Amino acid sequence: MKTKYNTEDLVHSLPDYISDKISDDALITAIESEIENNSEFKSEYDDLKKTFNFLKTAELEGPNENYFNNLSVKINQRIDNENVVGSFWQRLSPVWKILLPAIPIIIAALILFNVFRNETTETKTTGNEIQTTPPAEKKVEAVSPKEELKDNSLTKSETQVNESPVMTGKTYSSKEKDTKSLQANNDLTTDRSSGIGLRGSGVDLKSISQNLNQNVLADNIESTDNNDEMLYPAESDEETLEQDFYDLTPQQQKEILDDLKNTQI
């Protein structure tokens, strides 16, 4: 018998046929015809029927009687708990509603900023250490006139400062301080052991001046921007020093001159 249903349709409809859930008479007729005429289909039908019979006799064990009486109470309790949380939020002013979620973000941002800043400081320190000990031969191509000017000043200052340790007087302490700072940072500015000065040493002054600019100037000169005369002695200073020298006793003058001789400058 030919129908509008193919075998797959009929097979897939078998479970509904067995449990009486098909309302289409034509489909029911087609299934019954297939059961009668097709042994394989009949076998499938028998297996499924047995499964359905088992399903009818087996039931899941339900909860006790009181369960459903208490269920709505439990649900209402959970709703109340949610409402408590909800009402707390609703009571907050709009400002706090924005601020509360923002607080953890701000704290995290501050922590990150501090960590970043510490790392940057460490990097800078490390960078400076590297820059303070370059080979003396290192050359720097471009140096601005301003930097050159500073180079000259520094050379002059350095030379004069080298002469000044033997002097005593009012201006000595501040100059000694600056001199020590210069010396500490820049043994490379002059080869003292050989007694060769900057000009005649063959040392690249531009390289040195750059290092000086980055280190000494940054640390010392910039902090005394308005007091350059302290580092670079003016003529009046020299006169003062000269006057100081003449004010000394002959014995003291002799000691200084002896010291100067010993320095072999």
Add this chain to the structure above:
Amino acid sequence: MNESNLNINSPDDELINAFTKGDQNAFNLIVRKYQKKVYWTVRKMVLDHDDADDITQEVFLKLYRSVSEFRGESKFFTYVYKIAINYSLNHLSKNKKILARKSDMDNSHIKSHYKSADEDMNATEKTRLLEEAIESLPEQQRAVFNMRYYDNLSYDEISNIMNKSVGGMKANYFHAIKKLEKYLKQHKNYEAMEIN
């Protein structure tokens, strides 16, 4: 209808309207009206009572929060049912590994138990075998089987809930039954049962 006249048999739309207007009692009536259906829908999916209890409460909490979103495009219970099925499927996906491990342990124990038994299966054994058989179904087939066999939902409703085609759901139901059959046939006592 006056709000005070509402009862558990009141139409869904009246209960929903009353609840959306702030009548808390209307929601309690909705809970009482559908709690058993929701519980059993979930229970047949997850099988464990404690899990079913927890998920049922979650379903009604979700309903409490979102009942105003119900637009009446389908039956209210279909809307509730959809929430229950989705929550159950989510639970099954989350606990897939745990359930698989538990099922393996239980199966080894049950199979040996049934092989040694000569007498027919009693009701408890049948229940246990049924639970195991349902547990052997993949999540989607389990959902379709429950909806069609136990809850008598039409394929249109099932396809609406599962967002799949009607033909696909029909085939899914057939394969679910075949899988149950295959599982049941592994047990000697099932073959010996006179259930024709």
